Amino acid sequence: MINLFDQLQALFREESFLMLLIMGSYLFGIYLYKRTKISLLQPLLIAILIIIPFLKLTGIEYIEFSNKTHFMNFMLGPSVVALGYVLYEQLEQIKGNVISILTAVLSGCIVGIISVILIAKGLGADASLLASLAPKSVTAPIAISLADQNGGVPALAAAFVVICGVFGGLIGPIVLRKLGIESKLAQGLAMGSASHALGTARAMEMGALQGAISGLAIGIMGIMTALLIPLVQKLF
Amino acid sequence: MIKGLFYILLFYFLGELVSKLMGGFIPGSVLGMILLFLALQFKVLNPENVKATATIITKNMAVFFVPVAVGLMAYAELFSKYLLAIVLSIGFSTVLTIATVALVQEKMEKTKKKGTYDHD
Numbered sequence: 001m002i003n004l005f006d007q008l009q010a011l012f013r014e015e016s017f018l019m020l021l022i023m024g025s026y027l028f029g030i031y032l033y034k035r036t037k038i039s040l041l042q043p044l045l046i047a048i049l050i051i052i053p054f055l056k057l058t059g060i061e062y063i064e065f066s067n068k069t070h071f072m073n074f075m076l077g078p079s080v081v082a083l084g085y086v087l088y089e090q091l092e093q094i095k096g097n098v099i100s101i102l103t104a105v106l107s108g109c110i111v112g113i114i115s116v117i118l119i120a121k122g123l124g125a126d127a128s129l130l131a132s133l134a135p136k137s138v139t140a141p142i143a144i145s146l147a148d149q150n151g152g153v154p155a156l157a158a159a160f161v162v163i164c165g166v167f168g169g170l171i172g173p174i175v176l177r178k179l180g181i182e183s184k185l186a187q188g189l190a191m192g193s194a195s196h197a198l199g200t201a202r203a204m205e206m207g208a209l210q211g212a213i214s215g216l217a218i219g220i221m222g223i224m225t226a227l228l229i230p231l232v233q234k235l236f
Numbered sequence: 237m238i239k240g241l242f243y244i245l246l247f248y249f250l251g252e253l254v255s256k257l258m259g260g261f262i263p264g265s266v267l268g269m270i271l272l273f274l275a276l277q278f279k280v281l282n283p284e285n286v287k288a289t290a291t292i293i294t295k296n297m298a299v300f301f302v303p304v305a306v307g308l309m310a311y312a313e314l315f316s317k318y319l320l321a322i323v324l325s326i327g328f329s330t331v332l333t334i335a336t337v338a339l340v341q342e343k344m345e346k347t348k349k350k351g352t353y354d355h356d
Contacts, residue, residue, distance in 0.1 A: 085283065097345065108336045193334075
């Protein structure tokens with residue numbers, strides 16, 4: 001009996017099983033989401049709600065899980081690169097809107113950084129926590145290097161990026177609807193600026209144009225945030 | 237599929253290269269996205285080469301986030317200590333960012349349409 005349990009434990013640690021767990025729980029998430037149309041039931045959220053308890057139950061450490069599923073992490077890079085194609089496909093729609101796009105993202109960038117710092121500071125966050133929170137709206141690789149450069153904790157910054165992405169993906173479409181935003185450009189731009197690749201994943205569901213613009217917004221937001229954070233830190 | 241993956245990885249690598257040369261403050265993936273876009277735009281690369289692969293990868297981006305998101309479990313202690321500050325600051329700031337970007341973009345688009353052509 002004990003032997004069987006040990007063998008099962010060992011099987012759960014196989015790379016093949018852990019990858020299967022990711023795909024399976026995500027697929028289940030897609031199924032639930034399509035079936036219920038409840039926007040809170042995002043496939044990503046469902047997946048982590050299945051996987052975290054599973055790892056706790058089987059005693060598998062996060063480090064081990066992360067090492068064995070590193071392929072998924074790696075694919076984040078190529079998926080951002082591939083947005084270059086989507087952008088190319090949608091270029092006609094962007095022409096003539098360059099100035100408004102840059103102005104909108106810059107405004108969002110300033111509002112985003114200042115608001116997150118002021119609120120967190122008011123609620124007792126220390127300097128290193130603030131520096132980890134500031135780049136929350138940019139894509140993980142940028143946020144990690146920004147947190148590192150400005151006195152934050154890279155791993156924490158990555159965690160905040162994910163929280164911001166999940167939350168923005170959930171709330172974004174609702175905020176856009178409540179504000180009555182009709183422009184597809186504005187919808188996509190807002191999703192990507194606030195919630196990077198996770199916002200973009202959601203924007204892709206709204207439409208190809210929203211997805212492409214959202215991908216573009218990731219890049220613009222990343223660059224602007226990198227330039228603005230050192231400036232904002234001097235002010236506060 | 238293999239050809240598409242080859243080109244996407246090639247541009248990823250070129251992006252990493254440029255990123256290193258620039259001192260690393262913009263990640264290679266973002267620069268790779270810009271370089272791929274430019275190569276397609278200036279007809280250096282035939283779009284058919286990457287179309288299928290790029291479409292599949294980008295349609296399902298969120299699945300690649302699963303391991304990073306599971307990583308949240310490693311910070312349970314710190315989160316419980318600063319829960320309110322973290323949740324409220326990220327929550328409000330995200331809503332404000334979405335609203336600001338969307339409103340500014342929509343306003344500027346509408347103003348421009350009125351100024352250039354009056355077809356409706």
